[in-house]
Amino acid sequence: MSSSIDVAKKAGVSQATVSRVLNNPQSVKPETRMKVLQAMEQLQYVPNLIARSLVTNTTRTIALISGSLQNGFFAETTDSIVQFAKHKGYKTLVYFEDENKVPDLFDLIMSSKVDGVLLSLIKLDDPLVEQLERVKVPCVFFNRRSKSGGHYVVLDNPSAVAEVTRHLIGLGHRKIAYLSGKTDFSTFQERSVGFKQVMQEHGLEMKPEWTSFIDTTTEEIERTVFTMLNRPELPTAIICATDAIALICMDIILMMGLRIPQDISLAGIDNTRMASHRAVQLTTVGHQKFAMGRIAAESLFELIEKGDSERSAIQITLRPELIVRKTTGLVNSSGS
Amino acid sequence: MSSSIDVAKKAGVSQATVSRVLNNPQSVKPETRMKVLQAMEQLQYVPNLIARSLVTNTTRTIALISGSLQNGFFAETTDSIVQFAKHKGYKTLVYFEDENKVPDLFDLIMSSKVDGVLLSLIKLDDPLVEQLERVKVPCVFFNRRSKSGGHYVVLDNPSAVAEVTRHLIGLGHRKIAYLSGKTDFSTFQERSVGFKQVMQEHGLEMKPEWTSFIDTTTEEIERTVFTMLNRPELPTAIICATDAIALICMDIILMMGLRIPQDISLAGIDNTRMASHRAVQLTTVGHQKFAMGRIAAESLFELIEKGDSERSAIQITLRPELIVRKTTGLVNSSGS
DNA sequence: ATCCTTTCTGAATACGTATTCATTTATTTC
DNA sequence: GAAATAAATGAATACGTATTCAGAAAGGAT
Numbered sequence: 001m002s003s004s005i006d007v008a009k010k011a012g013v014s015q016a017t018v019s020r021v022l023n024n025p026q027s028v029k030p031e032t033r034m035k036v037l038q039a040m041e042q043l044q045y046v047p048n049l050i051a052r053s054l055v056t057n058t059t060r061t062i063a064l065i066s067g068s069l070q071n072g073f074f075a076e077t078t079d080s081i082v083q084f085a086k087h088k089g090y091k092t093l094v095y096f097e098d099e100n101k102v103p104d105l106f107d108l109i110m111s112s113k114v115d116g117v118l119l120s121l122i123k124l125d126d127p128l129v130e131q132l133e134r135v136k137v138p139c140v141f142f143n144r145r146s147k148s149g150g151h152y153v154v155l156d157n158p159s160a161v162a163e164v165t166r167h168l169i170g171l172g173h174r175k176i177a178y179l180s181g182k183t184d185f186s187t188f189q190e191r192s193v194g195f196k197q198v199m200q201e202h203g204l205e206m207k208p209e210w211t212s213f214i215d216t217t218t219e220e221i222e223r224t225v226f227t228m229l230n231r232p233e234l235p236t237a238i239i240c241a242t243d244a245i246a247l248i249c250m251d252i253i254l255m256m257g258l259r260i261p262q263d264i265s266l267a268g269i270d271n272t273r274m275a276s277h278r279a280v281q282l283t284t285v286g287h288q289k290f291a292m293g294r295i296a297a298e299s300l301f302e303l304i305e306k307g308d309s310e311r312s313a314i315q316i317t318l319r320p321e322l323i324v325r326k327t328t329g330l331v332n333s334s335g336s
Numbered sequence: 337m338s339s340s341i342d343v344a345k346k347a348g349v350s351q352a353t354v355s356r357v358l359n360n361p362q363s364v365k366p367e368t369r370m371k372v373l374q375a376m377e378q379l380q381y382v383p384n385l386i387a388r389s390l391v392t393n394t395t396r397t398i399a400l401i402s403g404s405l406q407n408g409f410f411a412e413t414t415d416s417i418v419q420f421a422k423h424k425g426y427k428t429l430v431y432f433e434d435e436n437k438v439p440d441l442f443d444l445i446m447s448s449k450v451d452g453v454l455l456s457l458i459k460l461d462d463p464l465v466e467q468l469e470r471v472k473v474p475c476v477f478f479n480r481r482s483k484s485g486g487h488y489v490v491l492d493n494p495s496a497v498a499e500v501t502r503h504l505i506g507l508g509h510r511k512i513a514y515l516s517g518k519t520d521f522s523t524f525q526e527r528s529v530g531f532k533q534v535m536q537e538h539g540l541e542m543k544p545e546w547t548s549f550i551d552t553t554t555e556e557i558e559r560t561v562f563t564m565l566n567r568p569e570l571p572t573a574i575i576c577a578t579d580a581i582a583l584i585c586m587d588i589i590l591m592m593g594l595r596i597p598q599d600i601s602l603a604g605i606d607n608t609r610m611a612s613h614r615a616v617q618l619t620t621v622g623h624q625k626f627a628m629g630r631i632a633a634e635s636l637f638e639l640i641e642k643g644d645s646e647r648s649a650i651q652i653t654l655r656p657e658l659i660v661r662k663t664t665g666l667v668n669s670s671g672s
Numbered sequence: 673a674t675c676c677t678t679t680c681t682g683a684a685t686a687c688g689t690a691t692t693c694a695t696t697t698a699t700t701t702c
Numbered sequence: 703g704a705a706a707t708a709a710a711t712g713a714a715t716a717c718g719t720a721t722t723c724a725g726a727a728a729g730g731a732t
Contacts, residue, residue: 001446001471003717003718003719004718004719005718005719013681013682014681014682014683015682015718015719015720016681016682016683016684016720016721017680017681017682018719019718019719019720019721020680020681020720020721022719022720023720023721027679027680028680028681029679029680029681032680032681046443046446046447047447047718047719048390048447048449048717048718048719049447049448049449049719050386050389050390050395050448050449050717050718050719051390051687051717051718051719051720052718052719052720053386053687053719054384054386054387054390054686054687054688054689054717054718054719054720055686055687055718055719055720055721056687056719056720057687059386061429068415069405069411069412069414069415070411070412070415070609072411075405075406075408075411076405076406078405079404079405079406079432082430082431082432083432086431091429091444091448092429092430093397093427093428093429094418094428094430095418095422096415096418096419107382108427110337110382111382111383111384111385112385112386112427113384113385113386135337247613250613250614250615251613251614251615254614254615255614273406274610277583277586277587278586278587278590278591279586279587279590279615279616280615280616339687339688339689340688340689341688341689349711349712350711350712350713351688351689351690351712352690352691352711352712352713352714353710353711353712354689355688355689355690355691356690356691356710356711358689358690359690359691363709363710364710364711365698365709365710365711368710368711383688383689384687384688384689385689386687386688386689387687387688387689387690387717388688388689388690389689389717390687390688390689390690390716390717390718390719391688391689391690391691391716391717392689392690392717393717673732674731674732675730675731675732676729676730676731676732677728677729677730677731678727678728678729678730679726679727679728679729680725680726680727680728681724681725681726681727682723682724682725682726683722683723683724683725684721684722684723684724685720685721685722685723686719686720686721686722687718687719687720688717689716689717690715690716690717691714691715691716692713692714692715692716693712693713693714693715694711694712694713694714695710695711695712695713696709696710696711696712697708697709697710697711698707698708698709698710699706699707699708699709700705700706700707700708701704701705701706701707702703702704702705702706
């Protein structure tokens with residue numbers, strides 16, 4: 001690999017001039033500029049971004065810390081974030097973390113010198129947040145947020161669940177199960193609040209055996225649903241805290257020979273792409289306009305470009321929208 | 337941010353010693369090592385990887401050039417690749433490229449100084465391949481490959497399609513449609529070969545109006561399927577070159593009120609996660625053992641760690657395995 | 673031609689680390 | 703205790719770029 005010094009030699013100029021034709025072309029005489037460009041061409045010169053970063057203290061790279069792509073929601077947000085970053089001339093460093101262990105991420109981010117961070121996999125009281133705050137790295141949370149504020153874009157989670165819950169109650173359901181991830185994530189925390197509230201408003205009981213806050217691994221979800229549906233008394237509806245959970249849930253329900261929604265209604269949240277598929281047609285709640293990932297990315301670049309500190313907090317809460325499809329129906333009166 | 341020089345000052349040693357406790361701890365006396373570690377702790381020192389990369393000419397970063405995550409196959413491979421890279425102590429820089437434009441990727445890769453490249457989105461005659469070859473960056477293709485060889489891990493594509501085609505013919509199908517991406521990608525090229533061959537072996541015709549090689553955007557696929565199914569004569573089965581295409585295809589088929597497989601059989605390739613979902617149950621063909629992404633990643637790290645040049649070419653062709661589910665059935669004798 | 677601007681270019685330096693080489697300090701051997 | 707060896711450390715340098723500052727070249731006005 002040839003360096004700017006090689007180019008300089010070949011063009012008979014100084015290295016500084018080579019640097020100039022790259023970063024400030026009009027500041028160098030057209031004649032010599034041509035010589036330099038020609039030399040670059042001949043040597044197949046491509047600038048070393050590492051060296052440049054060392055000087056400018058900027059990498060044109062963002063970090064994305066997301067949940068596993070097995071979850072369609074994260075696949076969609078990741079896709080749009082990476083696309084948008086590319087469009088902005090930025091590279092994206094991705095981490096798909098296990099829900100539980102996000103320990104060394106701070107050092108990873110700091111040492112990589114990324115220009116910004118998009119975080120979805122964050123616990124309510126994650127120390128990472130405070131650390132990032134301290135070092136002034138532009139950072140926006142999406143989907144999940146931390147209790148210490150910061151910039152974020154999230155769904156109005158309590159309302160979202162409230163809407164599905166009311167929808168199901170409106171269909172006559174009284175025995176409603178709730179299947180969620182653990183509440184140390186804001187998403188699951190907030191969504192459970194919405195559920196609890198609406199149930200109470202209607203004087204309905206949250207049966208412990210129908211209410212689960214579990215690890216959102218496929219195996220764990222399958223096991224939980226299987227156990228629940230093997231009890232003597234079945235719920236008439238299941239609300240899942242995410243579409244990803246709902247899909248797995250649906251898989252088990254169908255496997256056990258139950259019909260949706262005749263035997264059991266099912267609803268999710270996120271309005272994932274698969275939810276609208278005609279083989280699935282999941283009732284869910286989404287939000288208007290763009291994907292959340294896109295909005296988060298736009299917000300982040302606003303921080304990066306205009307400077308974080310001046311900016312007042314970006315705190316966007318997307319209005320939820322119930323999307324009724326085919327997995328929820330009137331409660332089966334023959335149900336015990 | 338504090339540097340190793342700050343640490344050195346605080347600990348009363350030279351910067352070289354600080355560097356040593358990081359890279360060669362046992363070469364420094366335990367006593368002074370402690371002093372240094374303590375200073376690091378106090379200053380919250382985290383090494384600047386950019387600077388380190390400049391010296392070592394290594395970044396512990398790989399680049400992944402993949403198709404859009406909208407395609408479940410790429411979501412799965414990306415997930416496992418990123419996980420595996422992390423496990424190996426490497427970061428992953430991702431690009432989800434549009435099928436058509438992959439022009440400036442070479443400069444992007446070179447300037448970022450990644451230690452290796454995983455490529456799935458590559459055309460048969462992509463110039464990128466030769467460029468990467470020339471600069472000796474470890475590189476392995478997966479899923480798709482280039483005609484100029486190199487390291488790759490792919491499915492035995494002709495056999496894969498041959499298997500589904502024979503399966504459908506065995507079920508009595510004669511009027512078989514084929515829906516594929518464009519053949520300047522090896523995947524689609526090789527798969528179409530398999531289809532053509534088996535059809536010919538059985539003296540069956542590839543009707544032009546039932547055979548499409550199109551851009552694999554959702555809209556384009558939808559339009560194509562819609563048009564095909566609005567013709568007077570319908571195929572009794574559709575083979576899609578990927579599960580992603582098959583899913584979209586299924587969506588349209590169901591939307592038009594046709595039943596699968598009673599009215600029309602449907603099959604894909606890749607054995608994507610959603611294909612096994614009980615709301616879908618797509619007949620498809622996959623391969624044994626690990627995900628392809630994982631195998632590709634393992635191969636790449638072998639190249640990175642053991643050095644590329646010594647190594648003979650890694651060329652892995654995975655044996656396909658037909659997985660019959662519920663979207664393919666006996667041909668409906670009442671079909672016109 | 674002289675002086676003054678303006679435009680352009682080169683030398684020098686900084687960024688933060690790893691590494692070589694020489695030097696100091698500690699340890700062993702007789 | 704001296705000499706020989708081994709272990710530990712520091713000074714200096716390199717990596718490839720951007721940038722400052724000073725100086726050279728070019729152009730304009732008188």
